[in-house]
Amino acid sequence: xxxxxxxxxxxxxxxxxxxxxxxxxxxxxxxxxxxxxxxxxxxxxxxxxxxxxxxxxxxxxxxxxxxxxxxxxxxxxxxxxxxxxxxxxxxxxxxxxxxxxxxxxxxxxxxxxxxxxxxxxxxxxxxxxxxxxxxxxxxxxxxxxxxxxxxxxxxxxxxxxxxxxxxxxxxxxxxxxxxxxxxxxxxxxxxxxxxxxxxxxxxxxxxxxxxxxxxxxxxxxxxxxxxxxxxxxxxxxxxxxxxxxxxxxxxxxxxxxxxxxxxxxxxxxxxxxxxxxxxxxxxxxxxxxxxxxxxxxxxxxxxxxxxxxxxxxxxxxxxxxxxxxxxxxxxxxxxxxxxxxxxxxxxxxxxxxxxxxxxxxxxxxxxxxxxxxxxxxxxxxxxxxxxxxxxxxxxxxxxxxxxxxxxxxxxxxxxxxxxxxxxxxxxxxxxxxxxxxxxxxxxxxxxxxxxxxxxxxxxxxxxxxxxxxxxxxxxxxxxxxxxxxxxxxxxxxxxxxxxxxxxxxxxxxxxxxxxxx
Numbered sequence: 448x449x450x451x452x453x454x455x456x457x458x459x460x461x462x463x464x465x466x467x468x469x470x471x472x473x474x475x476x477x478x479x480x481x482x483x484x485x486x487x488x489x490x491x492x493x494x495x496x497x498x499x500x501x502x503x504x505x506x507x508x509x510x511x512x513x514x515x516x517x518x519x520x521x522x523x524x525x526x527x528x529x530x531x532x533x534x535x536x537x538x539x540x541x542x543x544x545x546x547x548x549x550x551x552x553x554x555x556x557x558x559x560x561x562x563x564x565x566x567x568x569x570x571x572x573x574x575x576x577x578x579x580x581x582x583x584x585x586x587x588x589x590x591x592x593x594x595x596x597x598x599x600x601x602x603x604x605x606x607x608x609x610x611x612x613x614x615x616x617x618x619x620x621x622x623x624x625x626x627x628x629x630x631x632x633x634x635x636x637x638x639x640x641x642x643x644x645x646x647x648x649x650x651x652x653x654x655x656x657x658x659x660x661x662x663x664x665x666x667x668x669x670x671x672x673x674x675x676x677x678x679x680x681x682x683x684x685x686x687x688x689x690x691x692x693x694x695x696x697x698x699x700x701x702x703x704x705x706x707x708x709x710x711x712x713x714x715x716x717x718x719x720x721x722x723x724x725x726x727x728x729x730x731x732x733x734x735x736x737x738x739x740x741x742x743x744x745x746x747x748x749x750x751x752x753x754x755x756x757x758x759x760x761x762x763x764x765x766x767x768x769x770x771x772x773x774x775x776x777x778x779x780x781x782x783x784x785x786x787x788x789x790x791x792x793x794x795x796x797x798x799x800x801x802x803x804x805x806x807x808x809x810x811x812x813x814x815x816x817x818x819x820x821x822x823x824x825x826x827x828x829x830x831x832x833x834x835x836x837x838x839x840x841x842x843x844x845x846x847x848x849x850x851x852x853x854x855x856x857x858x859x860x861x862x863x864x865x866x867x868x869x870x871x872x873x874x875x876x877x878x879x880x881x882x883x884x885x886x887x888x889x890x891x892x893x894x895x896x897x898x899x900x901x902x903x904x905x906x907x908x909x910x911x912x913x914x915x916x917x918x919x920x921x922x923x924x925x926x927x928x929x930x931x932x933x934x935x936x937x938x939x940x941x942x943x944x945x946x947x948x949x950x951x952x953x954x955x956x957x958x959x960x961x962x963x964x
Contacts, residue, residue, distance in 0.1 A: 484941060488962035489673040492951075493685045493694035495816065497678030499652035500848050504635040505626045506577055506585035509847045511698065511950065512655070512678055514623045519657050519674060519957035521626035521640035522665075524552065524571065525617050526955075527865050531947045533617035536665075537566060537627050537641065547612040547900065554603040558664045560629050562639045568599040573630040575607075575620075587624035589879035590872045593899075612900035614907075618866040623954065643669030643958040652678050652844070657957065670942070670961035680843060682816045686935075689714065695940050696960070698950045700933035701816060702760035708935050718762070719932035719945035722772045722863015722870070725754075725821060727808070728884035731923040733855045735802040739921055744795035745806075746925055748829040750787040755928045757824060758817040762933065766926035769918040770861060770870045771911070773929070774947065777867045779912040782919050792832035806836045810858040813846035818858040821927070852883055859883065862949050867911050868899050875918065884923030891917050939963045 496511030505521065508514055525541075528534035538552045558566040575597055578585040585591070595610040609616065619625070629639055638646050641664065644657035655676040663669040677694065679685040682701045688694045690711060700708065700716060708714050729736035729745070736742060751765045764773055767785055771778050796802075806829075810822035822838045829836045841850050850857055864870040873879055876895060877887035891914055898910035918924070932950040936943050942960040946953040952960070 484667070484670050484961040485963065486670050486961070487672050489675060490671050490696065490940070490957070490960055490962060491694040492674065492676045492956070493679045493688045493697045494676055495678070495680050495682070495685060495699045497652045497680065498813070498847065499844055501651040502635055503638050503646070503649060505624045506583075506587070508586060508624060509851075511954070512652075512676065514949070514954045515951060515957065516646075516649070516655050516657070516676065517623060517626060518642070518955045519644040520638045520642040520646060521628065522558075522642055523621055523623075523625055523627065524554075525621040527618070527621040527948050527953060529944070529946065531865050533621055533865075536621075537571070538620070541617065543614070543616070547614045547616070547902065548609045550607045550609075550616055551600065552605050552607065554605065555664075556603050558641050559662060560639050560641055561645050561660060561662075562629065564629050566627065566641055567602050568605050569630040570627060571605055572597050572599060573632075574627045575625065577628075578625060584880060585624055586873075586881065587619070587622045589876060589881060590619045590622070590869060591625075592878065593619075611896050613868075614902055615866040615868050615899060618864070618869050621865070622869075623949075643671075644674060647673075654678065663958075665958070668958040671957070674957045680812075689935055689937070692937075695962075696934065696936040696943065696951070696956065698932075698934050699816060700935045702758075702762045702930075702933060705760070705762070705933065713938045715936055715938055715940075717932075717934045717936070717943055717945055719934075719947060719950070720763075720772075720774060720929075721932055721947045721949075722770070722775070722861075722929070723932060723950075724766050724770060724772070724861055724863065724926050724929045725758075725815070725818075726770075726859050726861055726883075727825075727925040727927075728857060728859060729923045729925070730855045730883075730885045732885045735799065735804040735806065736856065736923060738799045738802065740795045740799035741802060742921075742923060744792045744799065744832070744834060745829065746785050747788045747795065748792035748832045748834055749825050749925060749927055750828045751785075751927045752787070753828070754821055754824055758821055759928065759930045763928050763930040766928050767919055768922060768924060768926050769915040770863065770874065770924075770926060771867050771915055772863065775867055777908055777911040779915045781912075782916055785919070787828060789828075789832035792829070792834060796832065796834055806834065806856065807839055808836055808856050808858065809839045809841050809850050809854040811841040811843055811846040811850065813841075813843035814859045815930075818860075822858050852881070857883075865948060868895060871895050871911075871914055875914075875922070886918075886921075886923040888917065888921075 524538035526536040539555045541552045578587040578591040596608040598606040643663045647656040657674040685697045689697045810819045826836045901907040
C-alpha cells in the first residue's frame with residue numbers, strides 16, 4: 448500500500464449500477480438505510496493484504512490489514528474527510544501564516560489514551576518526530592522531511608515550521624502512518640492509542656481481535672462492541688466467506704464477481720473510484736532501464752485496455768504513466784494517452800541497441816490479486832514487439848520486505864494520496880524513501896517545491912501538469928490502469944460508504960461501521 452499503504456503501504460479515485468438484489472454505489476453516495484447507527488455487536492472482516500511480517504508500528508505499515516487495525520487503535524491529528532478534504536481529528540483547528548511555511552495547530556483537549564494519559568502537545572511532538580530525522584525509514588519520512596522544527600507553544604498547541612512552504616501540510620498529517628501515541632511510547636506489541644478500540648489479539652498475517660474503547664472521544668463513531676479481522680489472501684476464499692456468512696465484510700472484491708454478489712439477496716457492493724493504481728517500477732540506475740529508450744519501449748509494449756478488461760472487468764480507467772487519477776482536480780487531460788503499439792515499442796527497443804540484459808519482471812499477488820496475471824499479459828504483448836521478458840512469480844509472504852524496493856523491475860501498486868503533491872512527494876521526489884524507480888530529477892523536485900508554495904490555483908496547476916508530463920515522458924514507472932475500490936458487505940452492515948482515499952471507507956471501517964441487527 449505504500450499507498451503504499453504499500454501502506455503505502457500501499458499503502459487511493461465511477462458510476463452507479465443498480466440491480467434488483469444489490470447496489471453498486473457511486474463515489475460519495477451513502478445508503479439511505481445507514482442513517483440511524485445502533486450500538487453493539489461484533490463486526491467480522493475478511494481482508495487481504497496481511498503478512499506474517501506485519502507489525503503495529505505505524506512507521507512500518509505497508510499492508511491494508513495494518514492500516515485498518517491502525518485506524519481502529521489510533522487517531523491522527525487530521526482526518527481525510529468524506530469529500531477528500533482535511534477535517535479536524537486530534538488537531539481541533541489549524542492556521543498557516545502567510546507563505547504556508549509556519550503553521551499553528553490547536554490540539555483537542557480532554558482526549559485520553561487507553562492508559563489514561565491525556566493527549567497533549569508533548570505526545571503530538573513525539574509522534575511526529577517518529578517520522579523525522581536522518582536515515583528515518585518511516586513510510587511518511589519523505590513528506591515529513593519538509594518539517595524543520597516543531598515547537599510546543601502550550602500544553603495543547605504546537606507550531607510546525609517547514610523548510611519550504613507547503614499548502615498541503617494538513618494532507619501530510621492525515622497520512623495513515625502519522626498516528627498519535629504517548630510521549631516516549633515504543634511498545635508496539637501492546638499499542639496505546641486514542642482510537643475507538645483496544646487490542647485483544649494480533650497474530651500477524653492471520654487474525655486480529657479488537658475490543659471497544661468505552662471512553663472513545665469522537666461523537667458518532669465507535670459503535671461496535673468488537674471487531675474480528677481475519678486475513679484471507681485468496682480472493683475466492685474471501686468471497687466464499689462472505690457468501691456463507693462467516694464474515695460480514697470483505698475488501699478487494701474481484702471485479703468479475705460483482706454480478707454474482709449482486710444476485711445474492713442480502714449483499715451490497717461498494718465501489719469507490721480513486722487513486723489506486725497498478726505500477727511497475729523500473730530502477731533507472733540499473734541496466735537496461737537506465738536507457739530511456741528501453742523505458743519508452745516497455746511503455747508502448749503494454750496493452751492497457753486489455754489489462755483493464757482482463758484484470759478488473761473494466762472497473763477503472765487507463766493509466767498514463769503518472770500517478771494522478773482523472774478525478775483529481777489537477778489531472779492534466781492534455782497529455783496524449785500512451786497506447787499499445789508493438790511497432791513503436793520495437794522502434795525504441797532497437798534505438799536502445801536491442802539490449803541483451805535480461806528483462807526480468809518479478810510479480811506477486813501480494814501486491815494485488817491479478818498482479819501475476821498482469822505480468823504474464825505484459826510478457827505476451829511485449830513478445831509481439833520482439834521484446835523478450837521473463838516473469839518470476841514471487842511468494843506473497845514477505846514480498847514487501849524481500850522484493851519491493853529491491854527488485855529492478857517488479858509489479859506493485861500505489862493506493863494514491865488525497866493531494867497530488869503528496870503523491871509526487873512520497874514516491875517520485877529524488878530523496879523519497881519509497882522512490883521505487885530511483886528516478887531522480889532536480890527539475891521535478893523544483894517544480895514540486897514551487898507547487899507546494901503556490902496558493903494560486905491556476906499557477907499551481909501549471910506546476911503539477913508539468914510534473915505529470917515529465918513522468919509520462921521520462922519516468923521509470925509504468926502505470927497501466929487505475930482500479931476502483933470494490934468492497935462488499937452484508938446488508939446488516941451500516942456505515943460503509945465509498946471514499947476516494949482507500950478501501951473500506953478510507954480504512955476507517957472499524958470506527959465508522961455499525962450492525963443493524
